[in-house]
Amino acid sequence: MASEMSRRERPAKPxxxxxxxxxxxxxxxxxxxxxxxTMRRLAQELDTGAxxxxxxxxxxxxxxxxxxxxxxxxxxxxxxxxxxRDRLERLLTAYTSMLLEYPGLALSALVARPSGENYxxxxxxxxxxxxxxxxxxxxxxxxxxxxxxYATTTAAEHADEEPQGDWDALARAVRDADETTHPRIAxxxxxxxxxxxxxxxxxxxxxxxxxxxxxxxxxxxxxx
Amino acid sequence: MASEMSRRERPAKPxxxxxxxxxxxxxxxxxxxxxxxTMRRLAQELDTGAxxxxxxxxxxxxxxxxxxxxxxxxxxxxxxxxxxRDRLERLLTAYTSMLLEYPGLALSALVARPSGENYxxxxxxxxxxxxxxxxxxxxxxxxxxxxxxYATTTAAEHADEEPQGDWDALARAVRDADETTHPRIAxxxxxxxxxxxxxxxxxxxxxxxxxxxxxxxxxxxxxx
DNA sequence: ACCTGAACACCGTTCAAGT
DNA sequence: ACCTGAACACCGTTCAAGT
Numbered sequence: 001m002a003s004e005m006s007r008r009e010r011p012a013k014p015x016x017x018x019x020x021x022x023x024x025x026x027x028x029x030x031x032x033x034x035x036x037x038t039m040r041r042l043a044q045e046l047d048t049g050a051x052x053x054x055x056x057x058x059x060x061x062x063x064x065x066x067x068x069x070x071x072x073x074x075x076x077x078x079x080x081x082x083x084x085r086d087r088l089e090r091l092l093t094a095y096t097s098m099l100l101e102y103p104g105l106a107l108s109a110l111v112a113r114p115s116g117e118n119y120x121x122x123x124x125x126x127x128x129x130x131x132x133x134x135x136x137x138x139x140x141x142x143x144x145x146x147x148x149x150y151a152t153t154t155a156a157e158h159a160d161e162e163p164q165g166d167w168d169a170l171a172r173a174v175r176d177a178d179e180t181t182h183p184r185i186a187x188x189x190x191x192x193x194x195x196x197x198x199x200x201x202x203x204x205x206x207x208x209x210x211x212x213x214x215x216x217x218x219x220x221x222x223x224x
Numbered sequence: 225m226a227s228e229m230s231r232r233e234r235p236a237k238p239x240x241x242x243x244x245x246x247x248x249x250x251x252x253x254x255x256x257x258x259x260x261x262t263m264r265r266l267a268q269e270l271d272t273g274a275x276x277x278x279x280x281x282x283x284x285x286x287x288x289x290x291x292x293x294x295x296x297x298x299x300x301x302x303x304x305x306x307x308x309r310d311r312l313e314r315l316l317t318a319y320t321s322m323l324l325e326y327p328g329l330a331l332s333a334l335v336a337r338p339s340g341e342n343y344x345x346x347x348x349x350x351x352x353x354x355x356x357x358x359x360x361x362x363x364x365x366x367x368x369x370x371x372x373x374y375a376t377t378t379a380a381e382h383a384d385e386e387p388q389g390d391w392d393a394l395a396r397a398v399r400d401a402d403e404t405t406h407p408r409i410a411x412x413x414x415x416x417x418x419x420x421x422x423x424x425x426x427x428x429x430x431x432x433x434x435x436x437x438x439x440x441x442x443x444x445x446x447x448x
Numbered sequence: 449a450c451c452t453g454a455a456c457a458c459c460g461t462t463c464a465a466g467t
Numbered sequence: 468a469c470c471t472g473a474a475c476a477c478c479g480t481t482c483a484a485g486t
Contacts, residue, residue, distance in 0.1 A: 211435030
């Protein structure tokens, strides 16, 4: 009986599967950041060799895309009451917050566009909100691209692992800007450096919503 | 004499310097993309060992930032005639085009904010253009951040080394969207997929300019 | 101060061989 | 079909030793 229990206590080698691989990858991502989600590290976690993973995943890029797709399923559903602008802002903020929880993920989200069910769901919700605001159809389609791009990039910028050095250098450069060679920077130095991330993001989203609402797309739109 | 010539034909080892290192890095970037700009590859090009480079450059991230700073100096100066909106659009498009010439650079530009002379010059020019459009000062400062972020991200998205797979998958998913579960996507599928990159970018910039012009920043802007 | 070789601790991906 | 070990061709960074 004891031996039967110990046989079952920890299944020594659960069979590999795409789902299991992605789940393990999310685990490493959460604990150690995307940079550590490597084929070798993942294989180690799954008690196998890196080569075995290639049965389920084409390459590292596809693995990262699968992770993103998975996590898109965890973002809170859009609120159903309130002004459409506020709800749009809240949905995109939830998306950005999710990306910020996983160091490094946002940067990969910028390149590896997902195409899974959860991504489509997000696009669907965004289109519905813009429709509610009576934004013309063509502007809705191009607009959500802009909104998602902005939300993703904002997360990517804040997801830098050690942003200290870069930012300090930039802040110093702006503060010390020569009044004669860079008069505008000198005059604006305060505003260039102020604003909490959340304030900036909220303003950015309102800028986009206003712009999308008021800017017509070109009449001839050739296919890509 | 022949021996003297051959001694001089190719200076076997020019002394290392930060400038020489960055110049060689730009060469590799241009030929082979940023991914190949590694300490080891660069050392090989300079006929030395990778360890020697650490005298002039703190790490790979700083090297990439230095490259970007350098290339910012090559973008065309802003045109001095025409509507301020058009000139703004042209300056930002020149910036994006420069990033697109160097595969991989845009992605690093998103994270490694430069702080060199050329970056400050670009910011100065952007501030001047928004001032010409009578955009209120606080909106100018926050606005250029949005504009640069958009121009950089747009380049990063198009700089993917093999975007084929991802994009095809997304296009298929959008076209095949189920009309009952994703009615908005089904209805908008044409507009979601059309538009040449240049058209989209131009529209995006106009959206931002319009939005920045019409959206006030919050009255209390706490420091970061 | 600058430069070097060697070492440490990693990578992605492929492939022949096994089951 | 799936899994494996080993190999190939790389990485960034540190450090003791030399000049």
